Amino acid sequence: MAEEHYDLIVIGAGPGGYVAAIRAAQLGMRVACVEKDRSLGGTCLNVGCIPSKALLDSSERYHQAKTGLAAHGIVIENVALDLPTMMSRKAAVVKVLTKGVAGLFRKNKVEWIKGAARIDGPGRVNVIGAEPRAIGAEKILIAAGSAPIALPGLPFDGERVITSTEALSLPRVPERLLVVGGGAIGLEMGSVWSRLGSSVLVVEMLDRLVPGTDLEMAMALQKILAKQGLQFRLGTKVSGAQPRNGRLAVTLSSPDGETEEECDVMLVAVGRRPYTEGLGLEKAGVRLDERERIAVDEQFRTSVEGIFAIGDVIAGPMLAHKAQEEGIAAVERMAGLAGHVNYDAIPNVVYTWPELASVGATEEEAKRRGHRVRVGSFPFLANGRARCMNETEGSVKVVADADDDRILGIHILGPDASDLIAEAAVAMEFSASAEDIARSVHAHPTLAEALKEAALAVDRRAIHI
Numbered sequence: 001m002a003e004e005h006y007d008l009i010v011i012g013a014g015p016g017g018y019v020a021a022i023r024a025a026q027l028g029m030r031v032a033c034v035e036k037d038r039s040l041g042g043t044c045l046n047v048g049c050i051p052s053k054a055l056l057d058s059s060e061r062y063h064q065a066k067t068g069l070a071a072h073g074i075v076i077e078n079v080a081l082d083l084p085t086m087m088s089r090k091a092a093v094v095k096v097l098t099k100g101v102a103g104l105f106r107k108n109k110v111e112w113i114k115g116a117a118r119i120d121g122p123g124r125v126n127v128i129g130a131e132p133r134a135i136g137a138e139k140i141l142i143a144a145g146s147a148p149i150a151l152p153g154l155p156f157d158g159e160r161v162i163t164s165t166e167a168l169s170l171p172r173v174p175e176r177l178l179v180v181g182g183g184a185i186g187l188e189m190g191s192v193w194s195r196l197g198s199s200v201l202v203v204e205m206l207d208r209l210v211p212g213t214d215l216e217m218a219m220a221l222q223k224i225l226a227k228q229g230l231q232f233r234l235g236t237k238v239s240g241a242q243p244r245n246g247r248l249a250v251t252l253s254s255p256d257g258e259t260e261e262e263c264d265v266m267l268v269a270v271g272r273r274p275y276t277e278g279l280g281l282e283k284a285g286v287r288l289d290e291r292e293r294i295a296v297d298e299q300f301r302t303s304v305e306g307i308f309a310i311g312d313v314i315a316g317p318m319l320a321h322k323a324q325e326e327g328i329a330a331v332e333r334m335a336g337l338a339g340h341v342n343y344d345a346i347p348n349v350v351y352t353w354p355e356l357a358s359v360g361a362t363e364e365e366a367k368r369r370g371h372r373v374r375v376g377s378f379p380f381l382a383n384g385r386a387r388c389m390n391e392t393e394g395s396v397k398v399v400a401d402a403d404d405d406r407i408l409g410i411h412i413l414g415p416d417a418s419d420l421i422a423e424a425a426v427a428m429e430f431s432a433s434a435e436d437i438a439r440s441v442h443a444h445p446t447l448a449e450a451l452k453e454a455a456l457a458v459d460r461r462a463i464h465i
Contacts, residue, residue: 006032008331009125009137011117011279014042016311016323017143018101024331025108032135033110034117034127040101041094042145044320047165050097052188054090055168056351059195062086071390081196087169117144119280122306126280139306139334142286142294143327144279146272146312151180154241160248160265161241164189167267173197174264178250180238181269182209184350187221189267190230191352200230201261203252205237205270210350214362214411217397221356221413224393241266274313289315300330308334322346345428349418354394357421360409360428363399372402376434376457380414382465383453384445391415396454398434405433405458416447423451434458 006029010021013035021033039046065079105112115129125140127133148163150156158166167189175198179190182204194200202209209232210218222232233252240251247262274293281288287303289295294309296302302309308330311323325346329339350356366373379395380386394414400407410424427437437455442448456462 003124003134003136004032006030006111006135006137008032008139008141008334009034009117009135010141010143011119011125012042012143012145012311013037013040013101013112014143014145014311014323015044015320016145016327017042017141018105019324020141020143020310020327020331021110022104022108023328024334025110027331027335027337029331029335031108031110032113032137033105034113034115034125034135036114036116036129038114039098040105040112041098045097045101046094047168049320051090051094051168052164052185052192053351054093055086055192056188056353058086058089059192060353063195068390081173083171083173083196090168116278118278119284119286119307121284122304139308141300141327141330142279142302142307142309142313143311143323144275144313146318147275148268149271149273151238151268151270154238154268156268160243162265162267164267164269167193167265170265175199176247176263176265177201178203178248178261178263178266179269180266181271182206182232182234183269183271184210184348186267186269187225187230188351189269191225191228194229201233201263202230203233203236203238205235207235209234210356212362213348213350213356213358214397214399214409215364217356217358217395217411217413220394221350221352221354224354224413225352238266272312272318276313291315299333300326316343317346317348319346319348342429345425347421347425349421351418354391354414355417356411356413357417358409358411359421359425360407361399362409362411363397366399366401366408371408373408374400374402374405374434374458376400376454376459376462378450378453378457378462378465380447380450383447383450385447385449386415388445389415396420396450398437398451398454398458400434400458405435407432407434407437410451410454412451414447414450420448420451423448 008024008029008031010017010033021031024031115127118126120126173196177198177200179186179202190200236254239253250261287295294313300308310326312318325341329341332339347359376398381392386392397411399409434455442452453462
């Protein structure tokens with residue numbers, strides 16, 4: 001059978017891959033998207049961003065029903081957890097959205113090829129699956145995503161030592177959950193199971209949570225989560241684990257020595273590695289960097305003509321929206337358009353409650369880059385809408401250049417921070433100053449007024465504090 005030919009073959013149907021495929025089709029390309037899993041959407045949609053947020057929302061409602069509504073004059077008795085129903089709802093959300101991606105493929109005439117892709121040289125891809133086939137294209141875009149990193153000597157077993165995938169579908173609430181890794185995934189899943197009744201201990205090798213975020217905000221988040229019941233062991237690493245009496249005995253090492261903790265389940269969330277094995281990259285001559293990521297230039301071109309890469313397999317934060325923007329930019333560049341990604345304006349969110357959202361440089365980063373900075377902060381405690389919601393923990397922090405007032409970074413710890421950060425991202429995309437936000441009219445009463453007040457505070461003229 002003759003090799004079927006396309007303008008573009010996309011390897012991987014996660015957020016970066018499926019968005020790139022659709023945009024390429026909009027630009028008139030004949031596109032095939034090869035995906036090894038049974039459904040579209042990748043890790044994010046199937047076992048990542050979407051199901052975790054479904055559980056975060058459900059668990060927060062349960063927690064509020066138990067403890068948070070009395071202050072509003074709403075008394076609910078005999079609140080009970082129906083975990084199977086909660087899990088079914090999560091699965092239904094995922095199913096609707098994966099079907100939606102399949103519908104978008106049909107609408108845009110993107111061919112979904114099921115199987116594992118292996119590059120067999122420039123312009124050639126072998127698909128290994130139930131129906132093996134060879135396909136060709138002028139261009140290949142690798143968007144294969146990433147996989148969880150295991151602890152040395154402690155492989156995942158799916159029951160006691162688990163990844164975030166299994167943490168999304170535990171059959172029962174563990175009495176004791178040990179989370180290894182104090183980043184976004186660890187804190188989010190720890191929050192879910194803590195709200196549902198588990199005793200949660202978070203172990204982090206560094207001396208702080210959520211590395212890469214603003215230190216002041218990370219410390220504030222830790223205090224809030226500790227009040228919610230999460231326990232923390234910072235500057236500590238896991239050096240071993242052994243089954244014992246139906247549980248897991250975990251050895252923790254710190255500068256103070258070794259201790260032991262028992263748990264029912266240990267969630268390992270210490271990061272992810274680019275998924276590059278089995279793609280035939282070495283044979284094709286695609287160069288990797290020192291961290292086993294695919295090396296690309298500013299146009300997302302690899303070392304091999306006609307092969308491109310985006311998302312988790314290349315350098316940068318492993319974020320779904322980063323991959324999406326790269327996918328669009330890459331195919332627009334292929335089509336001769338001016339595709340662009342502003343890496344200084346990519347928001348990052350930790351979906352605990354309250355949420356921690358950031359865009360741009362932290363105060364520490366800005367100073368390391370040589371900026372003289374001015375910082376404005378405003379607490380939600382002084383925000384009228386936050387008071388009405390009874391959600392007053394956290395604050396907004398604006399980091400601006402002291403010389404020209406240009407916004408260098410904005411950090412929000414508080415209710416609905418994941419939505420509030422969009423204004424900050426737009427401001428940074430257009431190189432706004434703190435004065436620009438301070439002079440923009442914000443509706444009253446809204447949470448967004450806290451951002452305006454923080455921008456005013458850069459010039460020491462906040463009104464409501």
